[in-house]
Amino acid sequence: MTSYVSHTTVDCSDAYALSRWWEEVLGYSQDPDDPNEPGHEECLIFSADRGHRLLFIEVPEGKQGKNRIHFDLRPADGTRDAELARLLGLGATVVDDRRKVDGTGWVVLADPEGNEFCILRSDAEIASARG
Structure with a gap:
């Protein structure tokens, strides 16, 4: 038995804004049946083939120190x-x-x-x- 990476999660203070920024950087898109909206605390974007997904989740803490990944x-x-x-x-x-x-x-x-x-x-x- 093994596992696979479902999606990569990024903690942030504004899930919508950061998901839109990364969408532009990577050429990813959002699910047209479940679009991301301002104020959403969780926003998901997909690669063109939907093989990679990024999930942005709002958290109360700010970034601290260097990323470990x-x-x-x-x-x-x-x-x-x-x-x-x-x-x-x-x-x-x-x-x-x-x-x-x-x-x-x-x-x-x-x-x-x-x-x-x-x-x-x-x-x-x-x-x-x-x-």
């Missing part, structure tokens, strides 16, 4: 740096820039509520570097 994002199209610019435009903030001169590395970002995540190079960038 986080997302590592890889651009589906384009480059890490172009995706970094897009994410900053959506309201992410840089926590730590770990990019190296040779093009490797990543950037640690925070979403609007301070949850950290990383942006990595795209598969195409990695393949190009291996050349």
Whole structure:
């Protein structure tokens, strides 16, 4: 017997706002039969194939300290740096820039509520570097 991950849960102070932000970042969508609304304490979004779900739940406590688990994002199209610019435009903030001169590395970002995540190079960038 084994288990599987039903969904990834993100504690937050505004489930609707944060779910909408991540919806834009990931290209996810909400269930049209059960749409997320302002004031909802729980908001669920899905990947296009519905294989991954993110659940945002409002909690009374604010974020404290470093995340013990986080997302590592890889651009589906384009480059890490172009995706970094897009994410900053959506309201992410840089926590730590770990990019190296040779093009490797990543950037640690925070979403609007301070949850950290990383942006990595795209598969195409990695393949190009291996050349």
